[in-house]
Amino acid sequence: MRAPKKGRRQSSEGDNEEEEDELLQFLGPAEGTQEREDKAEKGPTLLKKEYNQSVRWQEYEKNPYDEVKNPDGIIQMGLAENQLSFHLLESWLSRNPDAAGFKRDGESIFKELALFQDYHGLPAFKNAMVEFMAEIRGNKVSFDPKKLVLAAGATSANETLMFCLAEPGEAFLLPTPYYPGFDRDLKWRTGVEIVPIHCSSSNSFQITQSALEEAYKQAQKNNLKVKGVLITNPSNPLGTTITREEINLLINFVSAKEINLISDEIYSGTVFDSPGFISVQEAIKDRNLEGTDVAKRVHIVYSLSKDLGLPGFRVGAIYSNDEMVVAAATKMSSFGLVSSQTQYLLSVMLSDKKFTSNYISENRRKLQERHDMLVSGLERVGISCLKSNAGLFSWVDMKHLLSSNTFDAEMELWKKFLYKVGLNISPGSSCHCSEPGWFRVCFANMSEETLKISLKRVKSFVESTKASNSDVGGSKSPRSSRRRSLTKWVLRLSYHDRESER
């Protein structure tokens, strides 16, 4: 029996017949969709292969929510933006017009800024950046501005580090789930490969020794030389900070294998709850590894896009203890320098210590509030989230809402959320999560009212799903268990069919 093709289906009410029909659909691979990425086809002869843009954005853009103009539109919950503390930035700007007005001490410095293209960066800006980074880390560590390299956003910083540390065809290990943009940033133009370190919900997606070893082995099996491990701490999409055990595990691992450790700490200023944030810089210090070869292989990526909510300004940075990496990355930064206009504005802003300390604490407070609102709102309708203490999103467990424990079912649920519920949330498969049913839901890119509306919509959806489940003949349980066994049986059948087709 040929497994029927998976077709594009119109969104419809989740009636049972259709659900059974879907069980007979060709079941996609267990891994996330990106695993199926074409490595073979090069695309048009005159062009390099394009990075495929997701369809999700397009759907949202066709029908975006607006409180007044389009109250039934799709609410964007897939964008990790920090819009909660703009009022603080705006009031600072109104009190400090010179900083944006190209003036220093009342005098115009427009010409000086317009001509400034030194890839070492504006000294005042780098000084302010390292102090800000230290402040976020409770001043438990300090940073040397000479080791900081500016880049056009963390996007550029991450790519530049790949160019510096790996050859085409070499690999970096990344714990899953991870930020989908890494597939472009780390791999596209560099030719570097990503090998996943599979993390599971059974231990809250923490990185384990065995998962690390397994990933390393997998790389070797595929003839990929591993050049390092890249972690995002705090994690996107999990919203958790790395534990002391994990960071020590990682340092031991990279030390033993003599490879790099990149810690993308762009969410460091969004840690709103305990346990506290442990920067890799702090871990190195605590273990008395400063100045050692291990420390030289540890690099940090930073940005102001999440902590300050300024993604448009393209402010990214690489921090490395290896002077050769700093030298190479500095030269490469020519391809993506930070506008001097922006460097100057932010150098003044971040040098204002009263502002930064108030901003950091106020930002944390607001994020905590918002996080709690989302988590408790979801809890009330029986949806739980991974316990988190950072980030601009929650990692939401919707396994129980899946029609089957598959990624196809996850896609189905995602579509329902998009078209029926009117919420654009990010499916775990797009983050390479190895288990279906998890979704990343952002909470900091909208007003409180909009978040409340989103929660109302979720509530209606959950309630209607429950209602429709109990509506269709007889009690829920026997039918569900029959569906479950049907599922297993069909799964087995489809799987064997696929096997024979290969």
Place this chain on the structure above:
Amino acid sequence: MGSTSSEQQKNLLSKIATNHGHGEDSPYFDGWKAYDENPYHPTKNPDGVIQMGLAENQLCFDFIEDWIKRNPQASICTTEGIQEFKDTAIFQDYHGLPAFREAVAKFMGKVRGERVRFDPDRIVMGGGSTGANEMITFCLADPGDAFLIPSPYYPAFDRDLRWRTGVQLLPIICESSNDFKITKAALEMAYEKAQQANINVKGLMIINPSNPLGTILDKETLQTIVSFINQKNIHLICDEIYAATVFSQPKFISIAEIIEGDGSCNPNLIHIVYSLSKDMGFPGFRVGIIYSYNDEVVNCARKMSSFGLVSTQTQHLIASMLSDDEFIGKFIIENSNRLATRYKNIRRELDKVSIGCLKSNAGLFCWMDLRKLLKEPTLQEEMVLWGKIIKEVKLNFSPGSSFHCYEPGWFRVCFANMDDETMEIALKRLQKFVKRSKEKRCGSKEEILQKQSSAKHLIS
């Protein structure tokens, strides 16, 4: 421990990170170092090195600063500006602010005398023209492929087009005998050479107006180039970043003008790189642009532009400034006039000591002919002369060899990055040096004649 450890460290870095592809070992940068160590200042260091190796446009800042003062909302420092702040700061769409793209497209059209119109939807951002040039290379070529490029050319192309892309640059040799024009024969020769070496040529890169020559391509040459690339089915990338620095006749002809209405040219092969660094004097703001007539390239480049988007704070400023038609109209004329004045001044002073430059009508520099100051027409002598110019004359000129010029003795000399007084001092220093050099040569000639005549006397 030291050397083993650093070897190990080196092994942990990529080849790209540890090779010399960044090109900073070129003599082009040595002069900068000399300047950095001993920079001229009218009062604090009047004997310091005058920087004439930096192609910056500093002639119109008073004009621009006046606009900035009159338009504070463009800098987000007024109440109105602050209200827009949030939307600007969170906008990270790689399409760029619509107002920015429209303003840039309009400006590009104005600079070309409204002879062509540019479509804002084809405007793609890059991290300065440095980022834009690398990006277009990534879009069009694979590692090992090659671009042909007329020499002499801007030294940093060796880094921008080759370093991380793995693409090669093959020179098309241009000679002073015909004012360094690009000929069909030279194009064919370069292409043939590549074929013989089994190198896959993917495109031709031209810089028009030229850096370092300061000349523009005439219609005939542009048409020759267009038919060449169509015939070979390779891309044409036109770096037009000096378009608004054309200060005298003949008028600038953009590739956009050539292909408009030319049915024989495949538009999918045509791409323009632009920037505000030279025309406006804003290298610090990193405003680079790719304009492609190929839809797929636009789409691909747009996605790649994520690696070098223009800060929205800057997009906002530029959108506002370039939309001010009255200001821009005046700026283009004023910029051109001031450059023309500088150029005439230099040519006049150089004429006094019989030093010639390639006749040019654009750019922020002149291509100076110092061949007669060389003891011998060799690269070595060019380096010797250059060393003297930096150390004795205290002027940072850029030697032609750093631009891959095959004829020794040519130097690029920038004239738009200083005020009138400094320019005067620089020219006086050069005049003194040339006179001294002539005296020395005459002196040695006299010595030779004396020796010859005394030798004759002995014989007779």
